Amino acid sequence: MFKSLIISNIDDKILMSVFRFKKFNVVNERSAMKVNTDGVLLGAVMTIRPSDRRLLDIGTGTGTIALMAAQRVMGIPDQVGDDGVKIEDDRVKVGDDGVKVGDDGVMVEDDGVKIGDDGVMVGDDRVKVEDDGVMVEDDVPGGVVIDAIDIDEPSATEAAANFGNSPWAAALKAHLASLEDFAVGMHSQPGYDLIFSNPPYFDNALQAPEERRNAARHTSTGLSYREILDFASVHLTEQGRVALVLPADTERELTRHARMSGLHLYKITRIRTVPRKSPTRIIAEFSRQRTDSPEDIILTIQNEGQYTQEYLSLTKEFYLFA
Secondary structure, three states: EEEEEOOOOOOOHHHHHHEOOOOOEEOOOOOOOOHHHHHHHHHHHHOOOOOOOOEEOOOOOHHHHHHHHHHHHHOOOEEEOOOOEEEEOOOEEEOOOOOOOOOOOOEOOOEEEEOOOOOEOOOOEEEEEEEEEEOOOOOOOHHHHEEEEOOOOOHHHHHHHHHOOOOOOEEEEEOOOOHHHHHHHOOOOOOOOEEEEOOOOEEEOOOOOOOOHHHHHHHHHHHHHHHHHHHHHHHHHEEEEEEEEEEEHHHHHHHHHHHHHHOOEEEEEEEEOOOOOOEEEEEEEEEEEOOOEEEEEEEEEEEEEEEHHHHHHHHOOOOOOO
């Protein structure tokens, strides 16, 4: 089985390693894979429908993509507590002195987030975490549930803390689990409307010396897009989709394995750094429904030393500079 919402104290050093987005902040210290362009593009580009209620992030790392999905699905609350995070002028403000840190971790007063030795407690009407996992009250906003799994404990812990300090803490749940173990625990659960992942992809590359970073980058150490597609073929709803960001040269094998799993390409975004270069990444989206003419888009990140308008338009709700 798997363990849900792993939380530990956040110390001063970790609080210095914060990546700031417009509507949320991400502690970017413990995860094996840091905030990166691939993940942010997946969070911004992948198709999200107003009807999506159950979402799954596989290999969540810092939890950034899950947080972006939460923002896109649920929007921003008008206000989250006078002593917690205030949402004003499309920016996140965390008190005059930043995050308050007590002896037992992060403390944000009554209607915010309190993280102690035994986990996370978020107000009476939001999420309570007990020794046996996660309890989510019936009034989770909009009925949205976003699960996020990672096999790396520091990553799962960091994602859980980032979720707890976000405006969508009630909907986001981090789990320390392999995909295989998570699948075992899903036998009686409903399917997902959207599954997404920035999976490992360096099959044959020289492996990095740091073991945890290896596991996050190399399919030979565990999770692969093939496993994700096989999982999705079983656990997607009838109208559900799966979205992956991968190197462009995986496209042929990726789409072939998807077809073998009963999934069909309906949208592909080809990402190139500048106009003169070929795409180096793809964001491929699959569904159970067959599409005769999948949507095919080219996204260019920079031109003549400047971010393109299309890139800024995609990321304007997230990056501070966009």
